[in-house]
Amino acid sequence: MKKIINDPFEVVEETISGILKAYPFHLKAVPGSKRALMRADGTIDGKVAIVTGGGSGHIPVFLGYVGHGLCDAVAIGNVFSSPASDDMLAAARAAHGGKGVLFLYGNYGGDRMNFDLAAEMLEMDGIETKQALVKDDIASAPPDEIDRRRAVAGLFFAYKIAGAMAETGASLAEVKAAADKAIINTRSMGIALSPCTIPAVGKPTFMLADDEMGVGMGIHGEPGIEVSKLKTANEIAELLVTRLIADLPFKSGDEVAVLVNGLGATPPEELFIIWNKAHDVLSDQGVSTYRCFVGEYATSMEMAGASISLLRLDDELRQLLDAPACSPFLLQWS
Amino acid sequence: MKKIINDPFEVVEETISGILKAYPFHLKAVPGSKRALMRADGTIDGKVAIVTGGGSGHIPVFLGYVGHGLCDAVAIGNVFSSPASDDMLAAARAAHGGKGVLFLYGNYGGDRMNFDLAAEMLEMDGIETKQALVKDDIASAPPDEIDRRRAVAGLFFAYKIAGAMAETGASLAEVKAAADKAIINTRSMGIALSPCTIPAVGKPTFMLADDEMGVGMGIHGEPGIEVSKLKTANEIAELLVTRLIADLPFKSGDEVAVLVNGLGATPPEELFIIWNKAHDVLSDQGVSTYRCFVGEYATSMEMAGASISLLRLDDELRQLLDAPACSPFLLQWS
Numbered sequence: 001m002k003k004i005i006n007d008p009f010e011v012v013e014e015t016i017s018g019i020l021k022a023y024p025f026h027l028k029a030v031p032g033s034k035r036a037l038m039r040a041d042g043t044i045d046g047k048v049a050i051v052t053g054g055g056s057g058h059i060p061v062f063l064g065y066v067g068h069g070l071c072d073a074v075a076i077g078n079v080f081s082s083p084a085s086d087d088m089l090a091a092a093r094a095a096h097g098g099k100g101v102l103f104l105y106g107n108y109g110g111d112r113m114n115f116d117l118a119a120e121m122l123e124m125d126g127i128e129t130k131q132a133l134v135k136d137d138i139a140s141a142p143p144d145e146i147d148r149r150r151a152v153a154g155l156f157f158a159y160k161i162a163g164a165m166a167e168t169g170a171s172l173a174e175v176k177a178a179a180d181k182a183i184i185n186t187r188s189m190g191i192a193l194s195p196c197t198i199p200a201v202g203k204p205t206f207m208l209a210d211d212e213m214g215v216g217m218g219i220h221g222e223p224g225i226e227v228s229k230l231k232t233a234n235e236i237a238e239l240l241v242t243r244l245i246a247d248l249p250f251k252s253g254d255e256v257a258v259l260v261n262g263l264g265a266t267p268p269e270e271l272f273i274i275w276n277k278a279h280d281v282l283s284d285q286g287v288s289t290y291r292c293f294v295g296e297y298a299t300s301m302e303m304a305g306a307s308i309s310l311l312r313l314d315d316e317l318r319q320l321l322d323a324p325a326c327s328p329f330l331l332q333w334s
Numbered sequence: 335m336k337k338i339i340n341d342p343f344e345v346v347e348e349t350i351s352g353i354l355k356a357y358p359f360h361l362k363a364v365p366g367s368k369r370a371l372m373r374a375d376g377t378i379d380g381k382v383a384i385v386t387g388g389g390s391g392h393i394p395v396f397l398g399y400v401g402h403g404l405c406d407a408v409a410i411g412n413v414f415s416s417p418a419s420d421d422m423l424a425a426a427r428a429a430h431g432g433k434g435v436l437f438l439y440g441n442y443g444g445d446r447m448n449f450d451l452a453a454e455m456l457e458m459d460g461i462e463t464k465q466a467l468v469k470d471d472i473a474s475a476p477p478d479e480i481d482r483r484r485a486v487a488g489l490f491f492a493y494k495i496a497g498a499m500a501e502t503g504a505s506l507a508e509v510k511a512a513a514d515k516a517i518i519n520t521r522s523m524g525i526a527l528s529p530c531t532i533p534a535v536g537k538p539t540f541m542l543a544d545d546e547m548g549v550g551m552g553i554h555g556e557p558g559i560e561v562s563k564l565k566t567a568n569e570i571a572e573l574l575v576t577r578l579i580a581d582l583p584f585k586s587g588d589e590v591a592v593l594v595n596g597l598g599a600t601p602p603e604e605l606f607i608i609w610n611k612a613h614d615v616l617s618d619q620g621v622s623t624y625r626c627f628v629g630e631y632a633t634s635m636e637m638a639g640a641s642i643s644l645l646r647l648d649d650e651l652r653q654l655l656d657a658p659a660c661s662p663f664l665l666q667w668s
Contacts, residue, residue, distance in 0.1 A: 002544070002545075002564055002638065003604060004567045004600065004608060004640060005566070005567050006568050014606070015607055018606030018608070018613075021609060021613045022594075022626045022628050023626075057601075057603065059601070059602040059603055193336045194336065210336070213336075233339050233340050260356075264599070265598070266338065267633060267635040268633065269345065269349045270337060270338040272348070272349045272351075272352030272353050272356065273338065273339055273340065273348045273349055274352070275352045275356055276351045276352030276355060279352075292356045292357075294352075296602070296630070299602065302600070302601050304336065304599070306338060331666070332665070333667075
């Protein structure tokens with residue numbers, strides 16, 4: 001796999017440096033940490049601070065969702081690895097505006113361990129801390145073992161909803177409740193067409209034959225449901241939406257927000273071809289689309305493939321979804 | 335090359351259909367054409383209409399730049415092929431708000447022929463028409479043959495500047511002057527790491543060895559300056575910025591807007607690593623960056639690679655660059 005990089009061991013540092021040079025009005029380094037960023041407008045007094053974090057290699061996840069109406073700070077790990085708890089702690093201390101901290105992140109073992117540790121240390125500072133873990137990938141565990149599910153692109157909906165709630169001046173309990181409401185109403189599933197290569201490893205994370213796709217594969221190449229022959233866009237859309245609907249389950253009359261996410265190397269045209277069919281499959285089941293996002297919202301470097309995420313809406317979630325947001329990767333007026 | 339499609343001959347129709355289902359509040363079909371879209375808020379009376387068009391396979395170029403502060407309508411061709419003049423004509427007639435039409439598009443033979451034909455027919459309707467052709471790719475012809483240069487990602491700057499000028503209520507001559515000012519001050523150059531495959535053809539447009547890159551290659555795989563060994567990100571940034579600076583030439587004291595564009599399959603992390611160095615090369619030459627855009631602004635389906643575009647700014651261009659814009663692919667507050 002060809003990569004446009006310098007030293008494979010400097011990929012994360014150089015990415016962060018490039019981000020800071022690109023968006024000085026949006027993001028700044030957290031004092032005392034080389035692996036944490038925060039909103040350029042600094043600590044927002046009287047607002048619950050939402051702090052996220054996770055491995056590199058998924059831009060815009062995680063650091064792309066720091067900004068008004070989203071997260072306040074982020075800790076950054078190596079490619080596909082948890083950040084260190086020290087960086088989570090530095091991010092949380094810098095972002096804390098006197099109203100507590102919500103750690104909002106994906107359900108992966110390493111991240112959980114480190115965020116737990118950071119939360120303990122924050123409590124010792126006298127800073128109230130709660131956690132909300134995104135677990136939207138239905139291919140990663142059956143419905144009765146939902147706490148084993150990992151996070152994929154559904155992170156985006158959790159950030160958007162919790163971030164909007166925090167901007168209203170809500171309490172830590174209320175922001176956590178909004179995050180949890182987004183999480184329990186979100187379901188995602190994807191397919192992969194090609195692997196990606198961790199720069200410091202230099203070999204692909206998995207292999208697929210020229211006529212194969214991985215169904216339900218994770219964003220780090222974790223095995224999913226099966227490896228099958230490559231299907232058409234319509235078959236893929238139908239497969240994913242049918243599985244998603246059955247899982248929550250979504251019912252006729254439900255209204256949803258949809259995210260059709262590209263994993264990195266899939267052209268926008270193909271995402272719209274998937275959505276063209278997915279829209280109709282939803283509609284045929286009586287599920288209407290309130291708002292639709294199509295693009296790269298959670299990537300896996302040069303992996304080809306796509307995922308679909310559905311968020312079941314009610315009046316509160318609709319309002320929070322529509323609230324303004326501003327980061328270099330997500331700008332929303334209304 | 336694996337693609338998530340259905341029928342290779344239905345790719346454009348299904349993409350357009352998906353786009354319309356995704357963004358009903360932004361875009362609508364032009365009446366009487368299956369290959370033209372316009373702003374969902376319809377014809378804007380008393381505003382110069384900016385109409386663009388070109389081949390499919392480059393999203394967000396071209397249809398992604400239709401909206402407030404950008405273009406008013408777009409004609410859509412087959413993958414990497416000019417739209418038909420009938421669709422250009424339909425787009426222009428639908429968008430015309432009584433103040434004339436600017437055809438703003440890339441300098442390719444097929445497009446030029448068809449836009450010329452459409453312009454003639456519009457003149458017969460009594461609709462005043464002017465044209466501005468983007469020719470930003472410095473690798474496609476030497477400086478003394480600038481009219482032979484083709485358009486690449488620099489289209490984005492031309493849309494942004496001309497679109498902002500049109501929203502001020504400016505005359506057709508003034509909007510064309512703004513477009514031309516953006517065009518003569520924009521320079522782009524890129525590198526490609528891998529080819530892409532036109533769906534209806536089924537074979538890659540060109541080949542590169544595992545350790546090669548195409549320097550100055552066009553967004554359809556047109557030959558550039560040379561095929562060389564794959565260089566590091568820093569070497570690529572230095573090569574591109576040095577060539578760009580020498581071409582206009584940009585001088586110490588100049589202020590620029592920069593676009594670091596991904597061609598489709600290049601991960602965002604790599605674009606920021608390129609920008610990390612490109613920023614410093616510019617800075618070392620005394621060229622300061624006013625605003626920076628990093629992401630996929632003009633793609634070539636699943637082609638891997640990147641380009642850098644520079645727009646030399648003055649007070650007028652800075653103001654137009656900062657004006658609000660709103661399309662599903664570009665939302666800008668200020």
